[in-house]
Amino acid sequence: MPIDAATPLDIPNPSEATDRTEVIVCESCRSPAPEDGDGWTGAMFAALLDGVIAATPDLAGVRVSTMRCLMSCRRPCAVHIRSPDRMGYVLGDLPPERSAVLALVDYLASYRRTSDGVVPYKRWPEGVKGKFVARIPPVPSSA
Numbered sequence: 001m002p003i004d005a006a007t008p009l010d011i012p013n014p015s016e017a018t019d020r021t022e023v024i025v026c027e028s029c030r031s032p033a034p035e036d037g038d039g040w041t042g043a044m045f046a047a048l049l050d051g052v053i054a055a056t057p058d059l060a061g062v063r064v065s066t067m068r069c070l071m072s073c074r075r076p077c078a079v080h081i082r083s084p085d086r087m088g089y090v091l092g093d094l095p096p097e098r099s100a101v102l103a104l105v106d107y108l109a110s111y112r113r114t115s116d117g118v119v120p121y122k123r124w125p126e127g128v129k130g131k132f133v134a135r136i137p138p139v140p141s142s143a
Helices: 014-018 042-054 098-111
Strands: 022-026 063-067 079-082 088-091 132-136
Touching (some): 022 042
Antiparallel strands (some): 022 079, 079 088
């Protein structure tokens, strides 16, 4: 069937999708302290992520929050991406560095354009490949 203006696409209205997408960052994740200073924490990653998302118009309404522990201690820093009626994901091994934050932001832009939360592998930024810890089935919004 050809696609025309009346055919619904699998891409929700971005303004509707963004206000329902949340990234939960494990605030207690931390790296071992290097010899020359303090280690980093998940709270640092959350602050960097929140700043980049706030400056990215396409992600307006995406909420960044923190949780005391996401129980992915062997793969700090961990984040959980979720949205009603969409697949959720936990990613780990994310240092509080601009490159990791930008890769996650690129992934979020693709995630919010889906109706089911499944981003095709070919659209994954290099910085998130190999970082997925778990895929979490969606909770239906009618539940």
